[in-house]
Amino acid sequence: MLQAIGLTSARHRGLPPAVDDLTFEAGSGCVTALLGPPGSGKTSALRLMLELEPGRGITYFRGRPLHRVAHPAREVGVVLGDVPGHPARTARGQLRMLCAAQGVPASRADEVLDAVGLAGLGDQRIGTLSLGMDRRLALASALLADPHTLILDEPAEGLAAREADWLHGMLRSHAGRGGTVLYTTQDPKEAARSAGRVVTIHAGRLVADQDGADFSRTRLRPRVAVRSPHAARLAAVVSREARVARRSVEVVAEESSSRLSVYGSSCAEVGDAAFRHRIPVHQLADEVGDTGPASRAPGDGLLGDAADTGAASPARGAADAQDASGPAANSGGAQLPPPIRRRPARGPLRPVRYELRRLFGVRTTTLIIAVTLVASAVLSVLLARNGRTPLPHVLVAWPSLLPLPPAALGAGLLGALSFGDEFRYPALAAGRGTVPRRLGLLLAKLAVSAGVALFLALFVVLASAESLRVVYGGDLVRVPSNAVPLAMSWSGLVVGCAWAGLLAAGIFRVTAAGVAAVLAVPVLMVPLIQAMPKAPTARSMSGLPGRLRELSWLRWPHEADRWVLALVRVVAHPVGTALTVSLSVLVCAYLFTSLRGRVRW
Incomplete structure (x- = not known):
């Protein structure tokens, strides 16, 4: 069961809240429709339920x-x-990526694809799917972890009648298993046809909470739709004749000045009245109309009680059955995927597996790596031509004209896409996430981005060395005497750029912010640190590894001393200092925004 109590959205610039003290229930084993015209607050209500918007x-x-x-x-x-x-x-x-995020077996992906009728389209890209297939895939994503409650916002909007009937058949099947289903719609006929309970809202407030039968009886009635250039005159004629004949007829002027809705009459009676008074008629048709507060307009032709003229649900059902003919219209044919066995989370490998599938599930990652390798190889060959560029700069393809080498820029871009793509194309459910944005997900992203950056750094050096050997021969490439500190500084640079892009994109929720943070290190931070006044050094850090070894809880071999000193020199370098300061600020900002969001909810 779903219970929404006192939902009230935050006010913006003095405007009334989109949702104002909304309270209702959606029971288990029942499909509940949240009905309202556009702008009535339906989507805001769902986002408040899912804790995606601030409010009470x-x-x-x-x-x-x-x-x-x-x-x-x-x-x-x-x-x-x-x-x-x-x-x-x-x-x-x-x-499969969402399976890793939700802790369910990867085979579940094929089960839900088969259940929603996309078994043969699993290898088709999302961007090429039609609207109907897109909605089927969205429903498959929602059903992936076998949830008890389904919440859908306008799921049948824009769909053909056949697709809409299939969708509602799936929702009824889920409710038949004892689940809870809540969906929004602006079509009263859709709500009456497919929902067992209808909650009507208007201007963010509750208007009615009825079961499907009561809703059809009180809100849906047969009517005659009339369109005429002299609509006001025709309305007066029909109302006058109804009063004379003592018949209960209601004439409602629609938003269009040339359209009328006549309740309690028939096409023959309205057509005869128009003919007798020589009033041209451009449209005359039987319809099923909504008598809710959104469509009612004041008029002089209100006679009798509008709710006493009947619901005409059999006629509506026959018309809907004709529109939705075909095998998909049979709700009994909608088969849900089989239930899954509840299993606890598999520990830290779950977000790591999710991040790996997210990273390598698109061609963007491969393209960035390929471009980085090619650009680095070409730049290495060009830098080695004059013989004046130091060999370490040649191997990492870092000309003095660029603020960063291609490998660092590529690693930073991959890190920025780690969070940037999620906010642009949300991979985690509905903005909040099936893996909440907590420390586990951040650590998984940091670990995966660091691993990719290290492999990219290694491949760039190997590609550059091989290119130099092919073009200039093998005498040019040799191992420097200070290879250890050079390797540490090179690794720290690419990993730091990857983390800077990742954290900035996670804070500002856009890839461009991650790329800007990467470029800000050499362009802004390094000159700022170099411009700081430097006092003469009175003390030296020589012997630091030995003093650290004296601590009782730290033990390492003497051979590791040079690694510790190399790490200290890397951090003390202006670029290392700038990168360390930037990462520290970004980590604090990320934790602050995460904690602020958690406290708000």
Whole structure:
């Protein structure tokens, strides 16, 4: 069961809240529709339930608020908007990545693809899917962890009748298993046809909370849709004749000045009245109309009680059955994926596996690595031509004209995409995430980005050395005497750039901020540190490794002393100092924003 209590969104610039003290329930084993016109606050209400927007109130999912649920994806499946995935990622790759995030077996991806009718399209990229297939994949993402509650925002908007009926059949099947289903819609006929309970809101407030039968009886009635250039005159004629005949007829002027809705009459009666008074009619048709507060307009032709003219649900059902003909219209044909066995999380490998699948699930990573290797090899060959560039700079392809070598820029870009792509194409469910943005996910991203950066740094040196050997011969490349500190500084540079891009993108939620943070290290931070006044050094750090070894809880062999000294020299270098300061600031900012978001909820 879902219980929303006192949901109230935050006010913006003195405007009334989009959701104002909204309270309702969505029971287990039932499909509940949240009905309202555009701008009524339906989406804001869902985001408040999922703790995605600031505001007041609380939502209980089987007695627990979402922030108290250990595994949100196993309790709530969410569909907000389009498929939350990179358009270049395949449908199967997207689901397998989410499997790693949600702690379910990778085979679950094929099970849900088969259940939503996409078994043969698993290798198709998300960006090439049609609207109907996109909605099917979104539903598959929501069903991946076998959640008890499904929350969907306008799931059938823009779909053909056949696709919409299939979708609602899946929702009814989920409710038939004892699950809770809540979806939003602005179509009263869709709500009456597919929901067992309808919650109507307007201007962010609760208007009615009814079961499906009561909603159809009170809100949906047969009507005659009339369009005429003399609509006001025709309305007066129909109302006058109804009063004379003592019939209960209601004439409502629609938003368009030429359209009328006549309740309690028929096409023949309205057409005869127009003919007798020589009023041209451009449209005359039977419809099922909504008598809710959003569509009612004041008029002189209100006679009798609007709710006493009947619901005409059989006619509506027959018309809907004709529109949704075909095998997909049969709700009994909608088969949910089989339940999965609940298993505890597998420890830290879960976010690491998710991050690896996220990183290598698109071609962008391979393209960046390939461009970096090619650019580094070309620059190495060009730098070695004049013979004046030091060999370490030649091997890492770092000309003095560039603020950073291509490898550092590539590592920084890959790190920035780690969080930047998630915020641009959300991979974690509905913005909050099936793996909440906590320390575990950050550590997984830091570890994976560092590993990729180190491999990229190694491959760049090997590619440059091989290019120099092929072009100039093998005498040019030799191992420097200070290879250890050079290797540490080179590794620290690429890993630091990767982490700077990752943290900045996670803080500002955009890839460009990560790239800017990487470029700010040599462009801003290094000149700033070099411009700081330097006092004469009175003491030396020589003998530091030996003094550290004296500490009782630290033990390492004497051969490691040179590594410790090399690390100290790297950090003491202006670039190392600038990178260390930048990373420290970014880590503090990331933790601050994460804690602030956690305290807010």
